Amino acid sequence: MSNNNIYNDYIESTCYNYYLKCNNDIDKIKICAELLKLSVEEFLKSAFFYIEKNIKKPEYVKLLDTFSLLQTDEEVIKFFDNFKVDFNYLNNNLISYYLNYRPHIFFLQNQELYRVREMLRKYDNYLYRKMDPVRTNTFDSENYASNTIKAFINSHYSKKRFCFNNSIGCLAFKDYISVIKKNDKELYDEYLTNLKIKDYEKKETIVYDILNILDKLKQDFDNFTLIDFCIMTNYHPTELIEEADKILELEDRKLFRLKLGAFDAKDSLRDERLTRLFKTDYNFNVDNEIINISEEEKYAVISYLNQYNIPICNETFRDGCIKLIKKRKENIIK
Numbered sequence: 001m002s003n004n005n006i007y008n009d010y011i012e013s014t015c016y017n018y019y020l021k022c023n024n025d026i027d028k029i030k031i032c033a034e035l036l037k038l039s040v041e042e043f044l045k046s047a048f049f050y051i052e053k054n055i056k057k058p059e060y061v062k063l064l065d066t067f068s069l070l071q072t073d074e075e076v077i078k079f080f081d082n083f084k085v086d087f088n089y090l091n092n093n094l095i096s097y098y099l100n101y102r103p104h105i106f107f108l109q110n111q112e113l114y115r116v117r118e119m120l121r122k123y124d125n126y127l128y129r130k131m132d133p134v135r136t137n138t139f140d141s142e143n144y145a146s147n148t149i150k151a152f153i154n155s156h157y158s159k160k161r162f163c164f165n166n167s168i169g170c171l172a173f174k175d176y177i178s179v180i181k182k183n184d185k186e187l188y189d190e191y192l193t194n195l196k197i198k199d200y201e202k203k204e205t206i207v208y209d210i211l212n213i214l215d216k217l218k219q220d221f222d223n224f225t226l227i228d229f230c231i232m233t234n235y236h237p238t239e240l241i242e243e244a245d246k247i248l249e250l251e252d253r254k255l256f257r258l259k260l261g262a263f264d265a266k267d268s269l270r271d272e273r274l275t276r277l278f279k280t281d282y283n284f285n286v287d288n289e290i291i292n293i294s295e296e297e298k299y300a301v302i303s304y305l306n307q308y309n310i311p312i313c314n315e316t317f318r319d320g321c322i323k324l325i326k327k328r329k330e331n332i333i334k
Contacts, residue, residue, distance in 0.1 A: 015032075015038070073126075077123070159198075164311065206235060214256060226316050226319060230311070
């Protein structure tokens with residue numbers, strides 16, 4: 001092996017190990033690149049080259065490599081038909097694919113991530129349009145309903161919170177249940193068993209969640225955000241409010257309802273799409289200073305929300321941006 005190859009392998013290995021320590025923070029990535037006297041592009045591509053040569057990859061990497069080459073809606077439909085790929089499997093691993101295996105694209109070519117995500121969103125809509133009463137026996141509708149119910153079973157969330165997180169209407173979820181009840185008795189029985197387990201867990205844990213959230217509200221009511229709520233509990237706001245009404249004193253109930261009722265009222269949570277988030281300029285007033293959010297930082301916020309399975313809507317995106325701005329300012333002060 002030539003000295004040049006040895007040097008390249010050393011640089012790639014070093015960049016990869018530094019990249020892991022950056023925890024997807026673009027500011028840390030810039031610092032590491034500067035320490036190694038590399039541009040951000042050189043740093044990320046070196047990490048990518050190391051990944052390609054040395055890291056064992058899960059199945060979704062190969063699938064998404066192929067999927068990302070597609071250009072038309074027809075090609076996307078044929079891809080899912082030919083490969084029999086689980087839509088949720090690809091969609092849920094999309095951010096991980098770019099962050100862990102294609103970091104140079106995530107941070108330097110984020111329009112490509114947006115394009116691929118938009119193709120998945122359009123296919124999701126295509127599947128949903130096929131979920132009408134006339135066509136409930138089609139392959140696509142049955143497959144989509146099955147994947148949705150499996151995702152619910154594998155989640156930690158109550159049924160209402162799962163729908164809240166995934167922008168699924170209650171009526172649509174009932175349709176999915178009807179489809180699997182008719183076509184997949186084994187999965188339907190598994191769903192019923194999972195509901196019983198989650199109902200038992202709810203009785204054991206919901207009071208703790210209420211008291212924990214109430215404590216946070218009393219400490220800092222104004223700065224308690226929808227992001228904080230989503231991280232602290234597996235339940236829907238109305239589930240917590242209903243239970244809180246049974247156990248809290250009047251003043252505490254008012255405090256609880258005032259904050260969580262506002263979360264439940266966010267209709268955009270069910271319909272929000274990433275499109276407007278990236279086409280809109282975002283400026284925030286933080287401590288009387290107007291700060292602009294770059295496209296790189298928008299993707300960092302989306303990555304954070306996905307990491308903690310927080311539903312993406314105007315409010316969570318805004319709160320995530322403000323958290324990022326405050327973190328950036330703290331780092332500058334330090």
